[in-house]
Amino acid sequence: MVLAELGGSISRALQQMSNATIIDEKVLNDCLNDITRALLQSDVQFKLVREMQANIKSIVNLDDLAAGHNKRRIIQQAVFNELCKILDPGKPSFTPKKGKPSVVMFVGLQGSGKTTTCTKYAYYHQKKGWKPALVCADTFRAGAFDQLKQNATKAKIPFYGSYMESDPVKIAVEGVERFKNENCDLIIVDTSGRHKQEAALFEEMRQVSEATKPDLVIFVMDSSIGQAAFDQAQAFKQSVAVGAVIVTKMDGHAKGGGALSAVAATKSPVIFIGTGEHMDEFEVFDVKPFVSRLLGMGDWSGFMDKIHEVVPMDQQPELLQKLSEGNFTLRIMYEQFQNILKMGPIGQVFSMLPGFSAELMPKGQLDSSNPKLMNESRMMRIARGSGRPVREVMEMLEEYKRLAKIWSKMKGLKIPKKGEMSALSRNMNAQHMSKVLPPQMLKQIGGMGGLQSLMKQMGSAKDMMGMFGGGDK
Template sequence: MVLTELGSSLANALAKINRAPKIDDKILQILIADIERALLGADVSTKLVEKLKGNIREKLRLSELPAGVDVKRVIEKVECAQYKVAIQTKKQKGITVIKEITSLLDSERVAYVPRRGKSNVIMFVGLQGSGKTTTCTKLGYYYRVRGWKVGLVCCDTFRAGAFDQLEQNAIKAKIHFYGDRVETDPVKIALEGVKRFKEKKFEIIIVDTSGRHKQEESLFEEMEMIAHAVKPDDTILVVDSTNGQQLEAQAEAFRKRVDVASVIVTKLDGHAKGGGALSAVAATKAPIVFIGVGEHFNELQKFDTQRFVNRILGRGDIATIVEDMKEQKLDDQKELLEKMKKGIFTLRMMRDQFQNILKMGSFGSMMQMIPGLNNLPKESEEASQQRLQNFLVIMDSMTAEELDGDISLIETNPARQRRICRGAGVHINFIRELVMVYKPFAGFAKNMKKMPFGKNGEMPKNPNQMAKMANFLPENVLRQIGGQAGFMNLMQKFQSAEAGTALQSMQNMQSRMKGMQQMAKSQRRNRR
């Protein structure tokens, strides 16, 4: 993942603080120097790095901390109440190292939120080759699968093949498309496309413009004219994370010509430095709304600054996994859990779970969200993804009896193995590997009978019960997530993420009920 190297360097710098027996100004200066090296090495602009260093020095003065405060905790997390009280008297905000790093990606500007039942016009701008056209389709797909009525308008008359690319993408993503092969004026195409989709009550109207460079004055004028004509509700700048420091100047040029309200950062599944993207975001002063983490249409993730920073620091992002599972309706696995509690786990059940994993995006992007599994090299991510897909093809070649029966049906029958492999078009070694992968899962299911579940089948919350549960995991899996301590940390993160999602749902419901009450009062007043 882009910025992984930066994250590792920052995590190592913070680890030095935890190893130090005593924290003084000298240790703090070493930390700041390490952070400076890491950011400059990742192509973050010098101006941005100097600003961050100044903020840390100004707002983290060790001599002013009250006695008894955990300095390490203050530096890293700012969860210390005494420190917050101490700095409130100085009218300063609680700033720590991680909070300052997070602020590089944060914006005071609030991102535009599309409204249901209204035509929301979203205009895309960006450099040539930034992945803008593909991202238009990804955003359209994101809203379509959530029940919005989406239309794509192709206004790129400059690049050869742009019309065909967007049209084919729209067909694959099952999104309505408008373009004109004959018309050469992009402003006319934009006006006509937006007009047609508005007449048909489309809720999300995405306008794709030509990719441009700050030296191409005519294309910038064209972009301004399209913006003036369609009056977009949101203008999104697409930024390629693999470009270097030149991105900052380019982003500044876009900001001066149109009202860049949001940013989407693409190609975050690569291994480039990525610091130029941070500088570009800072130059626009606009919030990042989504990030592209792969080539497929479902590999566009809603951006949350704190979660992203946790991810690149190797701390995972369980909250996003929980939300994705809820959106894909994968969180309701009562039937699966009931069967596993009885010790039942078939190849069909494993196949269904593998398919669910692939629904949530690329294997690599999901591993990035799990603490302990987020440092896999890209080659391992790609190999794991391909392996998963091979297993699915093999299981699709099995009969119902083989999928639902005992594994010995396949394991002890070479004729069945050869038939399945011929159907899947793979070597017989693959089916032997599949059996080896299946057995630990089946063993785990058998052990679930002894697990300390709650009265209603809920997962244990007591630390002692969690520790018992960890012992039932396959040894290699437990080792990968950091042993028993890593498993308990993972369980606690899942539970807190679910609690946070539930709280958000309650707040949303309360807000809706309040709105309905106000509407009812208004109607009563009107009747009087």
């Protein structure tokens, strides 16, 4: 995942600081130097990095901190806040409204994945009840209209373009007018990819913008662009009124720090990230959960939202009942694994859980001793029937035993009705959950106090049980 290496480096720097016996000026400087080095190696612009370091130092004045202050927590919070500031300009982007025609113009460098992103953006809104349409105003790149046409047809989204007309301004105006007349409420204009040194193409982009008067201009940026990101993004911002950013190819392994620089250059919020080639590999971007995941702190709310999206409503009451009874079967494990697979790439899902990958993901070879659950003959029949090696059947059963052990600890968990999450029931459930969660995960949350605070923030049984696939009993 892009930025994973950066996140790991920052997390290690913070962890080394936390392991120090005394937090003094040297420890703070060492921590900040490690973070600075990590950001620069990830292609974040030098000026941004120096500003961030200076801001943290001004916030964390160790001499001014009174006795009793948690210096480690203050430093960690300062790093978190400064990363959020880089990614959040403090102003929301234009938000389209259903039933009211909005024009959204996409701009970006060649090869940034702009045309695919246009379709993903349209598809996302189509699923939520909008009536989107696509206009191909890219007459520069050979095959651009064919690509948009193919994508739009696959997603069943109306489109407009021309093989004959060479004037992108004319195509854009005609397409916007047509779809306004057809009562489309989200008209997306795809433009040619261009580089800041291509003055003619930048002038063309400005003309398309003037002619179509878009409600929102979105700058599409490849996460692997590197050091050139800041200057390129700034050039686009100076030519058209960039109001939002979409970062693509976040499923790659590039350094990715350029993405942070580009956001700072446009002073516009990131609204979506592309996490793969498929149409639905497209996520709404939320700054705080993203930085939290970047620093290995997880994203509980995002994880719960994904759970609620994939667990069928008719399964939720029964699952909750079995959860409270501590009753775990292979069928439940199968059903929940199926639900997890619907949530997206496993690595992204696990990154939402603090310490989960370190604590709960199996490392190396699992114990391959014969499980007591079934005999060798039956395991061989299952292997033959599924076309898998016997070893994998045994590993699956070991995984079942591990999960069953965790599930059994849920027995007796109090499940209050919606709206009845009292302080007493929150504390009771927090005590119960503290016995279930792995030590590292509990530590990342902030111990028992952090877990109780988390329960309080959730505010309802539905939210509390969301991470286990539940709703209201």
